Amino acid sequence: MHILFLGDVVGRTGREAVAAALPKLRTALGIDLAVVNAENASHGFGLAPDMARDLFAAGADAITLGNHAWDRKELIPYIAETPRLIRPLNFPPGTPGAGSILVELADGRRALVLNAMGRLYLDALDCPFRTTAVELSKYRLGASVAAIVIDFHAEASSEKMAFAHSFDGQVSLVVGTHTHCPSADHQILPGGTAFQSDAGMCGDYDSVIGMEKAGATTRFWRKMPGERLAPAEGESSVCGLFVQTDDATGLARRVEPVRLGGRLSQAMPVV
Ligand SMILES: [Fe+2]
Ligand SMILES: [Fe+2]
Numbered sequence: 001m002h003i004l005f006l007g008d009v010v011g012r013t014g015r016e017a018v019a020a021a022l023p024k025l026r027t028a029l030g031i032d033l034a035v036v037n038a039e040n041a042s043h044g045f046g047l048a049p050d051m052a053r054d055l056f057a058a059g060a061d062a063i064t065l066g067n068h069a070w071d072r073k074e075l076i077p078y079i080a081e082t083p084r085l086i087r088p089l090n091f092p093p094g095t096p097g098a099g100s101i102l103v104e105l106a107d108g109r110r111a112l113v114l115n116a117m118g119r120l121y122l123d124a125l126d127c128p129f130r131t132t133a134v135e136l137s138k139y140r141l142g143a144s145v146a147a148i149v150i151d152f153h154a155e156a157s158s159e160k161m162a163f164a165h166s167f168d169g170q171v172s173l174v175v176g177t178h179t180h181c182p183s184a185d186h187q188i189l190p191g192g193t194a195f196q197s198d199a200g201m202c203g204d205y206d207s208v209i210g211m212e213k214a215g216a217t218t219r220f221w222r223k224m225p226g227e228r229l230a231p232a233e234g235e236s237s238v239c240g241l242f243v244q245t246d247d248a249t250g251l252a253r254r255v256e257p258v259r260l261g262g263r264l265s266q267a268m269p270v271v
Helices: 011-028 049-058 075-080 128-136 157-166 213-221
Strands: 002-006 033-037 062-064 100-104 110-117 147-153 173-177 194-196 238-245 252-260
Touching: 002 011, 002 147, 002 173, 011 033, 011 049, 011 238, 011 252, 033 110, 033 147, 049 062, 049 075, 062 110, 110 128, 128 147, 128 157, 147 157, 157 173, 173 238, 194 238, 194 252
Parallel strands: 002 033, 033 062, 110 147, 147 173, 173 194
Antiparallel strands: 002 238, 100 110, 238 252
């Protein structure tokens, strides 16, 4: 199976870049399953329902979220009726939406997509390790599901690596989101799980993690409330990860970064 994961979509420039690139990437890489984190799609804060619809129309099979999940309140009723839009699994019981979704691919194969959120320097949520372990106990990779993709939305690389090693061999991919900077540690772990501690963002990298740099920089120089941050609106880089899995086991055979457009050095897998 060919899997594409794209990191946090930031603002209009990120949305437009993903809408343009995703259909082409699906074709060029023969993608079976595409997952996009869109927690910053709406002006850097949250996701509006019409933006989610546009990402599905562009070719996202599932959309994941993070700490900005509810910044656009309209998403709360929308998530209840949109199973392919998921929020972190370890939000407290009773929170609208679900933390995982079984996606049926065009050829009938099924893939589990799961979103969890770390706790270091973030909200005091339920334990992402224990909640993920409980959810994964319902599935067998390579048997009941052909692939399992986890978006682990977290700040600290240490928590991301510990999480990935905890589920090595049980899932196809653990990819980090939230820092908005693509890490260079993409690899297949010893048990066969593909991992990258952060996929990077789909946004303008002439910025401070996607936001307009003058306002974002001032916050560090002066202890003063700044203006509300706005996304940088230059050309976006589309950042993510391509993973090829073994159909018999569901484990990874190949993992490569994708970085297209904008200021970053370019990376495109050859299939
Ligand atoms: Fe983000
Ligand atoms: Fe985040």
